[in-house]
Amino acid sequence: MTDTVAAALARVRGPAAPVRHNARTIAALTGNPDCRRRAVLDAAGVDKTALAQYVGHPARYGQSPFAIIRGHAFEARVKADGYAALRALVAAKLPGADVAGPAVDLGDGGADNAARYARTRAVLGGDEVALADHPLLRLSVAGQHVYLEPDLVACRVAGRLHVVEVKSFPVLDGRADPAKVAAAAVQAAVYVLGLRELRAAGGADPDAVATDALLVCPRDFGHEPTVAVLDLRRQVAVLRRQLRRLARVADLLADLPADFTVDLGGEGGAPARPPGAVAAALARLAARYTPDCLAACELAYHCRAEAAGSTAALGPAVREELGGVPDVAAVLAYADGAPPADPTQAEAAAVLRRAARLRAEALAGAAVWEC
Amino acid sequence: MLSALARAQAAATGVAQPLTTVGHLHAAAAPLVCVPLALAGETLAPLAALVGTDRAAPRLLVVPQPRNRDLRFAFAAALAAEVLPYLDARRGATEDVPADRGRQVRVRYLDAPQVWVPNPGGVEFVRLLGRSLRFRRTDGEHPVPAAVPRLGCWLTFLADRAELPGSALLVAATAALGAHWATGQSAVEDAHLPALLAWIDPPEGRTGAGAAAAAEDPAVTPPAGPATDPAFDRDVLAPLVAAYDRGAPDAPGRLAAALRGQLTPAWDAVWRAYDLLAALPPGATVAARWGQDRDAFTGYAAHLDEGGLPQPRHDSAVAAAARLHRLERAAATYALQRAYDDPLVLADHRLAGEAFRGEVVLADPTRVDDSGRRPVLRPRITVRSADPLHLAPGTALCAPGRPKQRATLVSVEGRDAVLELRGGMGRGRTPEAGSVPEVGEVVTYTTLTDAFAPAPAFPAPEDTPWTHGGPPADPAGGDPRGGAEVPGDPPAGAPPEPVPAG
Numbered sequence: 031m032t033d034t035v036a037a038a039l040a041r042v043r044g045p046a047a048p049v050r051h052n053a054r055t056i057a058a059l060t061g062n063p064d065c066r067r068r069a070v071l072d073a074a075g076v077d078k079t080a081l082a083q084y085v086g087h088p089a090r091y092g093q094s095p096f097a098i099i100r101g102h103a104f105e106a107r108v109k110a111d112g113y114a115a116l117r118a119l120v121a122a123k124l125p126g127a128d129v130a131g132p133a134v135d136l137g138d139g140g141a142d143n144a145a146r147y148a149r150t151r152a153v154l155g156g157d158e159v160a161l162a163d164h165p166l167l168r169l170s171v172a173g174q175h176v177y178l179e180p181d182l183v184a185c186r187v188a189g190r191l192h193v194v195e196v197k198s199f200p201v202l203d204g205r206a207d208p209a210k211v212a213a214a215a216v217q218a219a220v221y222v223l224g225l226r227e228l229r230a231a232g233g234a235d236p237d238a239v240a241t242d243a244l245l246v247c248p249r250d251f252g253h254e255p256t257v258a259v260l261d262l263r264r265q266v267a268v269l270r271r272q273l274r275r276l277a278r279v280a281d282l283l284a285d286l287p288a289d290f291t292v293d294l295g296g297e298g299g300a301p302a303r304p305p306g307a308v309a310a311a312l313a314r315l316a317a318r319y320t321p322d323c324l325a326a327c328e329l330a331y332h333c334r335a336e337a338a339g340s341t342a343a344l345g346p347a348v349r350e351e352l353g354g355v356p357d358v359a360a361v362l363a364y365a366d367g368a369p370p371a372d373p374t375q376a377e378a379a380a381v382l383r384r385a386a387r388l389r390a391e392a393l394a395g396a397a398v399w400e401c
Numbered sequence: 402m403l404s405a406l407a408r409a410q411a412a413a414t415g416v417a418q419p420l421t422t423v424g425h426l427h428a429a430a431a432p433l434v435c436v437p438l439a440l441a442g443e444t445l446a447p448l449a450a451l452v453g454t455d456r457a458a459p460r461l462l463v464v465p466q467p468r469n470r471d472l473r474f475a476f477a478a479a480l481a482a483e484v485l486p487y488l489d490a491r492r493g494a495t496e497d498v499p500a501d502r503g504r505q506v507r508v509r510y511l512d513a514p515q516v517w518v519p520n521p522g523g524v525e526f527v528r529l530l531g532r533s534l535r536f537r538r539t540d541g542e543h544p545v546p547a548a549v550p551r552l553g554c555w556l557t558f559l560a561d562r563a564e565l566p567g568s569a570l571l572v573a574a575t576a577a578l579g580a581h582w583a584t585g586q587s588a589v590e591d592a593h594l595p596a597l598l599a600w601i602d603p604p605e606g607r608t609g610a611g612a613a614a615a616a617e618d619p620a621v622t623p624p625a626g627p628a629t630d631p632a633f634d635r636d637v638l639a640p641l642v643a644a645y646d647r648g649a650p651d652a653p654g655r656l657a658a659a660l661r662g663q664l665t666p667a668w669d670a671v672w673r674a675y676d677l678l679a680a681l682p683p684g685a686t687v688a689a690r691w692g693q694d695r696d697a698f699t700g701y702a703a704h705l706d707e708g709g710l711p712q713p714r715h716d717s718a719v720a721a722a723a724r725l726h727r728l729e730r731a732a733a734t735y736a737l738q739r740a741y742d743d744p745l746v747l748a749d750h751r752l753a754g755e756a757f758r759g760e761v762v763l764a765d766p767t768r769v770d771d772s773g774r775r776p777v778l779r780p781r782i783t784v785r786s787a788d789p790l791h792l793a794p795g796t797a798l799c800a801p802g803r804p805k806q807r808a809t810l811v812s813v814e815g816r817d818a819v820l821e822l823r824g825g826m827g828r829g830r831t832p833e834a835g836s837v838p839e840v841g842e843v844v845t846y847t848t849l850t851d852a853f854a855p856a857p858a859f860p861a862p863e864d865t866p867w868t869h870g871g872p873p874a875d876p877a878g879g880d881p882r883g884g885a886e887v888p889g890d891p892p893a894g895a896p897p898e899p900v901p902a903g
Contacts, residue, residue, distance in 0.1 A: 090619065094634035097442030200444035202532070203714045251444045251533055321587035344408050345587035351405035361409040385406050385752050392422065392745040 038283045039074040044293025048075025051176040053217040056169065058326040060216075060272040066282050067317040068327060073171070073279040076292055078328035084294050085309045087331035090324075101198040105181075108196050108246055108255050113161050116183065116194065119246060119257040124187050129160045131186070137164025143177050147228075154225065155232040160186050167224030168231075171273060180221050185244065191229075193221045193243040193262075201247045201256050211245070211260070218243040219265035223273070241266055290314065321345050353378025403749045404583050412585030415608030417600040421581050422745045424681030427569040427691040429515035432675060433487045434459070436519055436667045437526045438660065439627040440467040441634055445529040447476050448629070448638075449660040452483045456672045461664070463657050465645045474545055477534055481548035488514050488555060492702055498692075513570060513691070513698040516559055517675055519594045519625035519667050520575040524563050526627045527571060531556030535711035550711065557712045558701045564728060567690045567735035570698065574674035581678065585610055593617065594625040594670050602677060625667035633663060684742030690735075718869035719862050726856060737849045741801040747845065751788050756847035757818065759786030766837040769830070778830060780822045780837045781811065784844060790818055798846040806836070808846055820846065 055072055062068065071078055082089050108115050117129045136150050146166040153159050162185075167178040183194040195218050199210045222243065226236035241262045249256035292311055295303040312332070319337040321344075323330035334343060339358050341349040355361050355378055364370060364379035365386035407418040433454050440446035446467035451459040460483055464476045491512040500507040518524055534553025537545045563571040575594050584591055584600035590613070591597050599612035616622045619630035629638065637659050645652040716724055740747045740756075750756040763783035770779040790813045792798075798808040798820065806825030810818060827833035838844050863872045 090617070092631040092635075094441035094629065094631040095639050096440050096634055097631075100442035198442060202444065202529070248444065321589035324589060339412070341409065343587065344405070344412060344585070345589065348405040348408050348587070351402050352409060358409045358412045361406070362413050365406060365409075381402070381752075382406065385403055388748040388752055389403050389406060389745065392748040393419070395744055 035280050035283065039070075039279070041289075042070065042074040042283075042286075042291050042293075043076050044291055044295070046077060046080075046293075049077050050075070051169075051171065051178060053178060053180055053220040056171060056176075056178070056220050057213070057216040059171070060269055061326060062318060062320065062323065063272055063275060065318040065323075067312065067315045067329070067333070070279060070282050070286075070315055071292070071329070080294070081292060081308070081312075082329045082332055085305050085312065085332050087329075087335055089328040089331065097198070104198045104248055104253060104255070105196050107253060109163070109183075113163075113183070115255055116161070116185075116196075116246065119255060120185055120187065120192075120194070120244060123244065123257045123259060124192075129185060129187060131158065131160030133161035133163065134159050135163040136166065137179075147177065151228055151232045154184060154191065154228060155234045157186065157189065165225075165228075167221065167228055169220070169224045169227060169273075178220070178224050180217075180224070182218075182221050184225060187240075190238050190240045191225055192240045193218045193225065194246060195221075195243060196246045199247060200250065201258065202250055206247060206258075214245055215243070215260050215262060215265050216269065218245070218260060219262045219269045222262055222266050223269060286314065319343065353381060355379075355382075402752050403745070407583035408585060411583050411600065411609070415585065415610045416603065417582040417584045417609055419581065420583050420745065421681070421684075421739075421743050423684040423743050424678055425567075425580065425684050425687065425739050425742065426572065426577050426678055427515070427683065427687050427694070428675060428679035429513070429569070431512075432515045432517050432572075433484065434517045434668065434671050434675070435484075435523070435527075436625065436664050436671060437523060437530075437627050438629055438664065439526060441629060441631070443467065445526070445533055447473060447526075447530065449664060450476075450480065451661070451664040451668045452480065454487060456668075459668055461657060461661050463653075463660055465653055465656050466642060470543075474537075474549060477530070477549045477552060478546050480530075481546075481552040484516075484552060484555065485548055488702075491698065495699075498696075507696070509692070509695045509699040510702075511695070513695040514559075515569060515572065517572045517574060517671050519573070519671050520592060521573045522627050523625075524560060524571060524573050527556045527563075528560035531558075531560055532714075551705065554705060554711045555701075558697075561712070562694070562697060566728070566732040567738070568694055568697075568731075569691060570694050574671045577678055578674050581681065584613070586613060590617075594667065594674070595622045598670050598673055602673060622666055623663040625670060626664070629663065633659075684739070686738040686742055690738070717862055717873045718865050719859050722869075723856075723859050726859075730856075740847065740849050741804065747801065747847065750847055750849065751845075754789060754791045755849065756845060757784070757786040757788035757790060757792075758843065758845040759784040759788065759816075759818070761838045761840050761842045761844060762817065764837060764840050766832050766839075767830075777823075778826060778832065780826070780832060782820050782822065782838055782844075784818045784820060784846070785816050786818060787816070790816070792818075792848065796848060797850055798848060799850040800838075800844055800846050802844070803836070807850070818846075 051072065059068060059072060071081075079089055108119075113133050120129050134153055136146065136153060143166065147168055150162070150165040150167070153162050154165060161183055163183050165180070165182070165184055167180060168175050169178055170176075181196070183196070185192045185194045195214055197210070197214050199207055222239055222241060225239040229239060230236040243260045243262050245258045245260050246255050247258070248254065290311065292308060293303065294308060309332070313336065317329075317333040317336065319330070319333040319340075319342055321334075323333060327333075337343040340356055341352050341358055341361060342356070344358075349356075352361050353375065355364065355375055360371070360375075361382060364375070364382040367383055368379075370376045370379040404420055407420055411418045431454055433452070434456070435450055435452045437450040438448040440448045447462075447464050448467050449464065450462045452462065453459040462476055462479050462483075464472045466472055491514050492510055494511045495508045496511055498507045498509055499505070516527070518527065531553045534549050535557055537543075537550045537553065539545060539547050539550065559571040562568045563573070575592055575597055578597055578601060579588070579591050582601045584597060586596070586600065593616070595616035596613040599616045600609035603609045603612040619632065623633065624630055638656075641652060641656045641659060645656060713720075740750055747756055751758060761782050762785045764780070765782070766780045767778075768780050769776045771777075792810055792813070794810050794812050796810045798810055800806065800808065803825055806822055808820040808822050811821050812819045822837060826836040860866070865872045
């Protein structure tokens with residue numbers, strides 16, 4: 031990343047410390063790749079939770095302490111006694127697997143990113159270690175490197191590195207919640223790409239990172255772990271393509287005024303910025319709101335408030351059915367017979383007019399058949 | 402498309418807009434409402450439930466330490482004590498229904514249960530609870546009362562039935578409301594029952610949009626479960642459960658009060674949803690679908706009376722194919738019946754070009770087709786329609802007003818469609834009066850037909866072809882009604898996990 035881009039991103043963020051990417055944020059980034067607001071704010075490491083709170087639309091999701099405790103307890107169980115349970119599961123799932131080698135926990139909080147990354151690279155570039163916990167990965171996102179601190183174990187089986195994800199959602203009668211499995215698969219694909227970049231950066235063969243990930247979940251209603259193999263070939267290919275397509279942050283920054291910032295102020299004796307001014311600054315950075323953002327982005331409630339009166343706020347399917355007309359007011363005007371402002375909307379306007387007539391006719395008519 | 406327009410209208414006016422002109426759901430006279438809560442993070446750890454048939458007097462069931470399996474089974478037994486008597490009370494008077502073209506008589510109960518939960522998450526809770534209970538044993542290492550596996554079987558039956566389009570035995574309030582009204586928010590936000598109700602039935606002096614925004618704050622309006630508000634878990638529930646574990650004497654009472662506070666708004670909301678749907682005039686085929694629900698209830702009650710086994714963990718290949726066929730058939734029938742019952746639903750089909758409405762301008766009611774071996778009555782009519790006619794000649798059509806009569810599109814010229822009719826005209830060489838549309842009559846024809854599609858002949862389980870895994874290893878598991886405890890299955894829920902400190 032060039033100095034000017036780094037400086038511009040630092041200015042966007044202000045003096046606050048940057049927030050670190052994780053696989054969830056990268057997965058979400060590729061889930062809504064056209065959202066410039068998210069791309070720039072995430073690249074700058076802006077604390078979106080604090081920002082959303084400040085502009086009056088706090089995020090409404092959090093995790094229950096019970097879920098956190100259960101997740102930690104399950105993970106501890108899988109990793110207890112030198113990863114005994116995990117070794118047994120992998121050996122049972124991948125025939126001929128020998129995972130008796132040493133395990134290393136790379137999750138050393140003290141060292142800085144560069145040192146930890148170098149250590150991760152040394153460990154995963156060699157072939158002595160069978161299990162590497164908490165590696166630090168690096169991924170190129172939107173033209174710059176971001177560090178990932180995945181909660182993952184890299185497991186070497188027959189010369190290949192496999193991503194092992196430990197999740198606390200259950201596999202019941204051999205089936206798990208498809209949405210949760212899909213989310214876990216995208217996250218695992220992020221890790222596969224991160225591991226491949228790491229191998230390539232160290233001059234090792236990136237293809238030694240397998241696209242078969244191992245998903246470890248509790249079985250049925252208890253706490254016994256079970257393992258499933260996830261084939262990530264599709265997710266890895268999709269993710270790689272989407273990451274390549276992500277508009278470069280430098281281009282997005284070029285469209286913004288030179289003094290653009292979402293700094294809340296108030297630090298180091300500076301006067302706090304009025305929330306209205308922060309919201310106005312945000313409005314210069316176009317968002318692409320869809321209702322799915324509510325579950326994926328800290329800023330979603332703010333974007334939803336901005337999107338009031340648009341058909342996008344009703345959901346992408348509804349917007350499409352309304353012929354892609356962006357405003358609710360325009361939809362209703364067309365339904366009333368107003369001529370389309372934009373000739374490309376002529377067809378949508380005609381369908382809307384007819385739909386409104388049929389709807390009114392059915393609502394006015396009695397529910398009795400004419401026969 | 403019409404529902405998308407209705408959403409836009411709702412967004413502009415601030416009030417939900419109707420999607421139907423009639424109700425498509427049977428509202429039972431005596432429903433059982435159940436609002437469950439589950440502990441976050443666990444596969445299924447019931448935390449509390451409000452349950453009952455009297456909206457003024459719900460019964461509160463609480464599991465003070467949801468990780469304790471004895472308390473969990475005490476919850477199941479208490480729930481069984483509420484639900485099983487309700488189910489048994491539906492088994493009163495019966496009626497005889499002719500079957501097999503009148504050659505036989507089938508008996509069914511006049512009533513059936515109708516259980517209301519707030520949302521699809523509630524249906525999933527019923528399914529999971531059914532799965533966790535139905536294989537429990539009344540003997541052996543961890544015996545449970547006989548009512549517990551019986552409740553598990555019934556809950557599984559209800560959850561299975563809820564998959565069937567048009568069934569009304571287990572109703573998710575959000576889904577039922579969403580099928581009848583369009584709000585000015587997205588489907589994602591409609592999943593929140595208080596917000597959905599705020600759009601449909603806003604409090605006095607407020608718009609639906611404003612009331613829905615207020616209903617979204619979990620601190621003001623708790624979520625309708627089964628997942629609890631994480632902030633409630635952190636600030637209220639976790640300290641109270643910890644106090645219970647320490648043996649604090651007031652902990653059970655305070656837990657019950659806190660959980661009642663979380664559940665009561667959802668309890669009231671489900672009853673409001675019931676009232677709203679019960680107030681709609683029912684569509685013409687609602688009673689027939691309820692009859693099928695009563696058939697299913699009667700059949701399953703008899704199955705359990707005969708000591709039938711619980712539903713298997715997995716369907717065998719043959720049972721799965723049969724189930725898929727049933728679901729597809731029910732979905733097609735339900736779509737057809739809704740369109741026939743409701744001009745507003747049919748309007749959507751007209752917009753999509755699958756139906757048209759117009760005036761009969763020519764009629765030849767006594768036309769006879771004698772090109773075959775024997776002459777047959779095949780009247781023709783010409784319908785002039787303002788709807789665009791994009792259907793291909795030869796398309797089979799049906800008129801909602803004459804469900805027994807089939808029409809075939811012969812040709813389309815401009816705004817005129819020529820139709821040939823067969824059936825539903827009596828046995829003579831001339832059609833019965835009124836059976837053929839007359840000139841001047843306004844008619845609607847649609848491509849939606851309930852043309853009889855015989856069930857495919859599925860093989861017996863022991864003849865399952867190799868393409869589908871071959872015959873099931875355990876023949877009992879292959880019988881859709883069979884299924885047995887798999888040896889070595891661990892007891893539901895591991896021993897209680899100690900709650901880590903802090």
